[in-house]
Amino acid sequence: MAEKSVKVGIIGFGTVGAGAAKILIEDAQQITAKTNLDIELVKVVDIDTKSPRPVKLADGMLTDDLDSLLNDNSIDIAVELIGGTTIAKDVVLKCLAAGKDVVTANKALLAEHGCELYKVAHENNRCIAFEASCAGGIPIVSALRTGLAANQVDAMYGILNGTCNYILTNMIAKGEEFEVALKDAQNKGFAEADPTLDINGGDSAHKLAILGSIAFGCEISLDDVHVEGIEGISKDDLRFGSEMGYTLKLLAIGKREDDGKISLRVHPSFIAKDSPLASVSGSFNAVCVQGSAVGQVMFYGRGAGMMPTASAVVADIIEVALGNSGRTFQALTMKGHDQAQAMFEKIDNLVSRFYISIMCKDQPGVIAQWSKVLANHEISISGALQHEGRGPDNSVPVVIATHPTVEKNVAAALIDLAALDTTSGKPVSIRIVDIPEDTD
Amino acid sequence: MAEKSVKVGIIGFGTVGAGAAKILIEDAQQITAKTNLDIELVKVVDIDTKSPRPVKLADGMLTDDLDSLLNDNSIDIAVELIGGTTIAKDVVLKCLAAGKDVVTANKALLAEHGCELYKVAHENNRCIAFEASCAGGIPIVSALRTGLAANQVDAMYGILNGTCNYILTNMIAKGEEFEVALKDAQNKGFAEADPTLDINGGDSAHKLAILGSIAFGCEISLDDVHVEGIEGISKDDLRFGSEMGYTLKLLAIGKREDDGKISLRVHPSFIAKDSPLASVSGSFNAVCVQGSAVGQVMFYGRGAGMMPTASAVVADIIEVALGNSGRTFQALTMKGHDQAQAMFEKIDNLVSRFYISIMCKDQPGVIAQWSKVLANHEISISGALQHEGRGPDNSVPVVIATHPTVEKNVAAALIDLAALDTTSGKPVSIRIVDIPEDTD
Numbered sequence: 001m002a003e004k005s006v007k008v009g010i011i012g013f014g015t016v017g018a019g020a021a022k023i024l025i026e027d028a029q030q031i032t033a034k035t036n037l038d039i040e041l042v043k044v045v046d047i048d049t050k051s052p053r054p055v056k057l058a059d060g061m062l063t064d065d066l067d068s069l070l071n072d073n074s075i076d077i078a079v080e081l082i083g084g085t086t087i088a089k090d091v092v093l094k095c096l097a098a099g100k101d102v103v104t105a106n107k108a109l110l111a112e113h114g115c116e117l118y119k120v121a122h123e124n125n126r127c128i129a130f131e132a133s134c135a136g137g138i139p140i141v142s143a144l145r146t147g148l149a150a151n152q153v154d155a156m157y158g159i160l161n162g163t164c165n166y167i168l169t170n171m172i173a174k175g176e177e178f179e180v181a182l183k184d185a186q187n188k189g190f191a192e193a194d195p196t197l198d199i200n201g202g203d204s205a206h207k208l209a210i211l212g213s214i215a216f217g218c219e220i221s222l223d224d225v226h227v228e229g230i231e232g233i234s235k236d237d238l239r240f241g242s243e244m245g246y247t248l249k250l251l252a253i254g255k256r257e258d259d260g261k262i263s264l265r266v267h268p269s270f271i272a273k274d275s276p277l278a279s280v281s282g283s284f285n286a287v288c289v290q291g292s293a294v295g296q297v298m299f300y301g302r303g304a305g306m307m308p309t310a311s312a313v314v315a316d317i318i319e320v321a322l323g324n325s326g327r328t329f330q331a332l333t334m335k336g337h338d339q340a341q342a343m344f345e346k347i348d349n350l351v352s353r354f355y356i357s358i359m360c361k362d363q364p365g366v367i368a369q370w371s372k373v374l375a376n377h378e379i380s381i382s383g384a385l386q387h388e389g390r391g392p393d394n395s396v397p398v399v400i401a402t403h404p405t406v407e408k409n410v411a412a413a414l415i416d417l418a419a420l421d422t423t424s425g426k427p428v429s430i431r432i433v434d435i436p437e438d439t440d
Numbered sequence: 441m442a443e444k445s446v447k448v449g450i451i452g453f454g455t456v457g458a459g460a461a462k463i464l465i466e467d468a469q470q471i472t473a474k475t476n477l478d479i480e481l482v483k484v485v486d487i488d489t490k491s492p493r494p495v496k497l498a499d500g501m502l503t504d505d506l507d508s509l510l511n512d513n514s515i516d517i518a519v520e521l522i523g524g525t526t527i528a529k530d531v532v533l534k535c536l537a538a539g540k541d542v543v544t545a546n547k548a549l550l551a552e553h554g555c556e557l558y559k560v561a562h563e564n565n566r567c568i569a570f571e572a573s574c575a576g577g578i579p580i581v582s583a584l585r586t587g588l589a590a591n592q593v594d595a596m597y598g599i600l601n602g603t604c605n606y607i608l609t610n611m612i613a614k615g616e617e618f619e620v621a622l623k624d625a626q627n628k629g630f631a632e633a634d635p636t637l638d639i640n641g642g643d644s645a646h647k648l649a650i651l652g653s654i655a656f657g658c659e660i661s662l663d664d665v666h667v668e669g670i671e672g673i674s675k676d677d678l679r680f681g682s683e684m685g686y687t688l689k690l691l692a693i694g695k696r697e698d699d700g701k702i703s704l705r706v707h708p709s710f711i712a713k714d715s716p717l718a719s720v721s722g723s724f725n726a727v728c729v730q731g732s733a734v735g736q737v738m739f740y741g742r743g744a745g746m747m748p749t750a751s752a753v754v755a756d757i758i759e760v761a762l763g764n765s766g767r768t769f770q771a772l773t774m775k776g777h778d779q780a781q782a783m784f785e786k787i788d789n790l791v792s793r794f795y796i797s798i799m800c801k802d803q804p805g806v807i808a809q810w811s812k813v814l815a816n817h818e819i820s821i822s823g824a825l826q827h828e829g830r831g832p833d834n835s836v837p838v839v840i841a842t843h844p845t846v847e848k849n850v851a852a853a854l855i856d857l858a859a860l861d862t863t864s865g866k867p868v869s870i871r872i873v874d875i876p877e878d879t880d
Contacts, residue, residue, distance in 0.1 A: 324767055
């Protein structure tokens with residue numbers, strides 16, 4: 001069978017760009033042998049054409065001239081690996097207008113501007129492929145869109161940020177405070193110098209918006225996602241949660257709630273220690289999907305890094321080259337955002353279980369006071385633990401696990417708990433997520 | 441966008457056929473809304489048109505007349521869900537000749553006759569899609585073929601038979617002998633009345649042949665797969681293995697060995713208790729893939745059952761309807777069997793670690809004897825344990841874990857160990873599989 005020739009240009013010669021180039025150049029023969037496609041990297045665009053990179057390009061391939069890629073009609077696929085939401089957006093729009101299909105790893109771009117970009121792609125009869133934007137090398141986008149296409153997704157729980165999972169794993173394993181664990185992660189290359197977007201949950205929210213749009217078949221904007229990060233997590237809360245049988249993860253959750261609405265949220269979540277997601281350690285990612293036909297399916301692997309992400313980029317290049325991504329992209333429809341918005345749960349109405357910890361003065365009447373506050377707000381207590389032994393200000397920690405309760409009740413209760421004269425400092429609440437067990 | 445109309449006929453109205461029909465009928469609107477395809481089930485063929493089924497078909501849809509499906513040119517996709525390798529093979533050949541794409545869940549058929557059927561499909565410019573043939577609803581075929589396409593697969597470890605995993609889980613949890621656990625599995629519907637193909641490893645071998653052909657890009661026949669089942673596993677060996685830190689799974693393994701050859705095998709395997717696959721319990725399946733770029737990726741979920749398997753069947757119907765399966769099927773090439781065969785490791789040359797257990801008479805000189813046998817066969821001992829306390833014939837159990845050693849040496853050593861006058865009964869060997877850890 002004659003090999004179909006497909007030419008590729010990469011824009012952005014950073015870590016992932018180098019990884020993708022490496023695979024395309026070094027594994028060209030294997031890819032051709034496997035797919036009958038002659039996929040040729042012909043151009044790499046970057047403002048920096050001087051610094052050494054981990055892969056050697058043929059002379060003349062690297063340029064700072066984007067137009068030389070845009071105007072080259074032989075280039076079928078443009079791979080956007082710059083990152084960010086301004087220049088990258090402009091680049092993607094130009095590539096689509098120039099008649100090129102786009103492969104990208106850019107979660108922030110798609111989360112913020114995906115709807116607009118997909119529309120432009122449709123208008124230009126082109127496609128945007130983005131497996132690499134979520135969970136690195138784990139083929140979760142294609143699983144949701146293709147392998148699980150016959151299912152209604154009832155819930156999706158994701159550990160989608162390796163930086164946060166690495167930090168939390170170490171906080172738990174070593175009993176470290178957050179700042180210490182963050183510094184350690186930065187020193188070892190698992191957190192950026194500016195880690196804000198990771199530790200505040202924003203990166204996970206980007207990925208949830210993308211995966212959720214496929215899972216629930218509707219446009220999701222970042223405003224639809226409730227986001228909390230891990231900056232406020234203390235080693236004490238981790239220890240108390242552990243005593244109650246929980247471990248902490250930053251989960252990205254999309255779930256059809258009992259009232260029929262879809263909750264979209266990223267927040268620290270206590271999960272049972274024997275839950276499958278509990279064993280996901282370090283910088284690894286995992287996604288647990290509950291589908292109407294398939295039941296529970298889980299995907300696990302490296303969510304970031306040069307080669308895992310490049311694996312997803314090149315998989316997309318192959319699928320675009322085969323024509324499959326284009327067909328899927330053109331065919332798959334999602335509910336527009338205006339229509340979809342009514343489907344999303346407001347965080348105030350979320351029903352969840354909660355871990356609440358209060359530092360209480362060690363004196364008579366304390367339990368009576370905080371228990372009355374919870375009762376006033378119709379919060380039923382599943383378990384409670386008051387440790388003997390003193391914290392600062394002669395205070396003792398009280399930790400409570402609630403039954404399912406409405407979010408706004410907990411928010412109001414926390415205000416009243418803080419106002420008690422028996423409370424020291426600020427009470428903490430962390431949602432407990434009971435991932436349903438799928439067993440024989 | 442005008443909906444593309446695609447008509448489907450199912451052949452075989454058993455459990456999975458009913459599940460697929462259920463999704464196609466009950467979820468028709470959601471599928472159309474999601475895919476812009478009007479996928480219509482128009483015919484179901486089965487020799488039994490009388491027995492009640494869990495889903496109600498429109499009048500006239502159910503027939504025992506296969507020709508009415510074959511001759512209906514409006515039917516684009518034929519779904520073979522009969523099972524078995526004789527009538528099903530004939531049906532698939534007829535469907536392809538009649539110009540229909542084929543979706544199947546039939547692992548035995550593809551394992552035994554896949555190469556021939558794929559050739560006929562190619563000749564007729566049609567495709568065969570088979571996600572449902574391996575690991576039920578877990579989209580592992582599409583992951584290997586598409587999501588991980590940019591990788592060379594270095595190894596694949598699969599728990600692919602839910603019956604065996606259910607039995608082993610219970611043998612370990614309850615300390616039961618194999619026959620008791622099998623009977624319990626049959627009573628609860630997790631094992632067939634005739635469980636042979638499951639418990640002898642044959643079913644896992646079928647699936648390994650299919651997944652391996654995609655993973656390693658070459659035609660694999662069942663003769664290339666070394667197969668051992670779980671019938672000979674005793675609760676004592678499970679207990680001793682557990683004491684040494686191992687749990688037992690029936691693993692289907694495809695691996696590039698150190699000598700460059702690919703080993704293909706199904707056999708009981710001791711794996712470390714903290715290995716990710718160790719926690720896969722009951723009838724669930726899982727596949728752990730090691731890819732050259734992505735590192736370790738794991739997939740977990742329900743490997744069988746009406747709705748999980750139907751989920752995979754309908755996912756394939758959608759992909760065939762979109763034209764993607766056809767494109768992939770036509771493009772993807774694999775090394776022919778004659779060429780590939782030289783790549784496969786012969787089991788005698790496999791290097792592995794082994795668990796060996798010997799019932800030894802409790803008298804002086806025993807350790808000296810068995811240790812000399814192992815030394816004679818160049819088998820180095822990693823760990824050894826002799827329990828105090830007597831088995832039958834006043835014998836004591838000795839269990840040994842070896843360092844990596846050549847299979848044929850162990851086979852020869854077992855003969856010599858059995859021949860020792862200090863040995864009672866027949867020594868047992870079980871391979872220890874050290875799945876490489878992928879960590880930060």
